[in-house]
Amino acid sequence: MQNIDVKASKVKRLQFRILDNKKGDRNMTKANEFVEYMINRCKVDSRLVSLIGPMNKAYNLMVGAYAEAQGLDAEEFKDQYAKILRACQKWQEA
Numbered sequence: 001m002q003n004i005d006v007k008a009s010k011v012k013r014l015q016f017r018i019l020d021n022k023k024g025d026r027n028m029t030k031a032n033e034f035v036e037y038m039i040n041r042c043k044v045d046s047r048l049v050s051l052i053g054p055m056n057k058a059y060n061l062m063v064g065a066y067a068e069a070q071g072l073d074a075e076e077f078k079d080q081y082a083k084i085l086r087a088c089q090k091w092q093e094a
Helices: 002-020 030-044 046-051 057-070 074-093
Strands: none
Touching: 030 046, 030 057, 030 074, 046 074, 057 074
16 A cells, blocks of 8 residues: 555655646646646546547647646646646556
8 A cells, every 4th residue: 555655745745837837827728727627637538538648649739738828848747747647647547
């Protein structure tokens, strides 16, 4: 059980790292709200990740749009987010 708690803690730290980068602008367009929802939903739904995962055009568009909306470097965010998804998937499988 402790191993799962350690993994959950690590996932949570990675998630906060992304959330800390936000500009705090809550006047988002519906498109930006959707992209943010999908980014967060992928963290908790491994089935969704298997459909819209890395190496998929929809994934690249979604992650790129989120990075742009948050003022983040797109390539750096894609790498960081892929690590988060892998950690979340391992946690869900445990």
